[in-house]
Amino acid sequence: MNRLLLLTAFSLFSLSAYAQSKPAPVAQGIDIQFDDKQTENDMDALRRWLQDKRLVSLKELGGDLSISGEVRTEGQLANEKRAAQGTNNFIQQRGMNSATGKPSLAWDVEFNLMLDYHTERTWAAMKVEFDNDMGIRSGTVNKVRLEKAYLGGRLIAGDTFTWDAEIGRRYLINVFDSKLQFGSLFDGFLFRFGKAWEDIGNFYTNIGVFLVDDRFNHYGQVMEIGALRIANLPLNMRYSIINWYRPFSQKDLGNAPTPTNPFPEPVPQPWRYLTNQYIIFYQDYPSYLGKRLLKVYAAGLINPLAEGVPQTGKTMIEETLADGTVVWKVDKKGKKENLGWYAGATVGLVKKAGDWSVDANYQWIQEQAVAQGDSTGIGRGNAAGTGFYTANQNGSGGPTTRATAFSSNNFKGFQVEALYAFTDNLTLQQTIQMSWTLNKKLGPDDDYKQYEIEFIYAF
16 A cells, blocks of 8 residues: 555656756766755765865776765764653763763764766666774774665656666665654666756655665665745755565564563564655745845654554553463554654854854654664764664564553754855864653663764865
8 A cells, every 4th residue: 555655656756857957967077966955055965075075087988987975074072861650760871980981972983985986877876895993902893885876867857857777776865855864775767757847936846766675675775856946935845765674574573582581463564664754945046045045944843654563552461372371462552653853053054264164853653653773863872772663673573562662753853053164174163962752651761872073184
């Protein structure tokens, strides 16, 4: 049914297409995925601009090869406290003698290497990340990750209509917009469509299929539709839908019931997500701010596939089947926890030495709104790495209870982020964020605060 919803949505909106007021050529010396977003003139755009800066270009084999890199040093000071449900006995989750032993003040060093190759109608992009913990004893030297590797081509390059196709790896957030989701890898295939009307606005549609787990033929589908500069006003809207759902059995999840650990029925489904998101934002350069960027935005999310959460049910009752098997069932099915929203504002834009930018936003999200592991929001720290439906986020480890269910969702909190460019290459980024448990009757109560400082040198 969820795939039918995606197909229907595509049929309704496929005439809406991605576009720019002037169709951009493929070879522009920056990452195609960011260039096509066009309206990301905020702090995220600055980070992406730094990540995809191109200062070396080699002409070879009929195309351009661009090489760039980054060196980053980052410090995170985190304070996470967790209390058992219904108590005020908060236990530290980070630092010496904490429940997890993870550091409260952690330092990272990172080097990123980016390569782009593009011809008139085709391109390829690659990014290798070397992200290691600092420390003579606690540090690492072998943490390497292929963060990006994809290829693409322009199938149609009209005056007001474009059609691109890409396949490979990147993050969902590199293509689709949100402050609460799209934190997972996007290993898959992507179509981009774009159409511009002079008096109406610019419209785009991005449609993708991505691999979740090839052991179970588990694939996801995602689509985002946008309308930019509507009626030549600084008003923009985006709608996205992402489908994660595939039914799993206890055997699929790697769980084996025992007499002391019977499973509740129905089987908990850690991938039951069809998240819909709507974003509206105003973006302009008003004179009362000295022609600086002003962006005000708000978004709402809902997961209509969510069912009543067993952990919020009144009671769990024990039942013995005819063959002697003991199972547990929910006496009264719980309520859905499937909504989320955020709102905020950005002032300023960083492009050169001396520029600054500040973003502040508030986030509110229930437990079932965003898929496990896909969150990009403030989160709750979750130093222990526990799951909501099951003990582990991947669905294994047996089902949780009302008292133990926990994940990165089910929080309310705020975030403030600031950027300042000392030079055209060196940027300082600082972030302060805090979150508190939204529904204290669901899992442990968690109090999370974090300050992060990062120096970024792009070349």
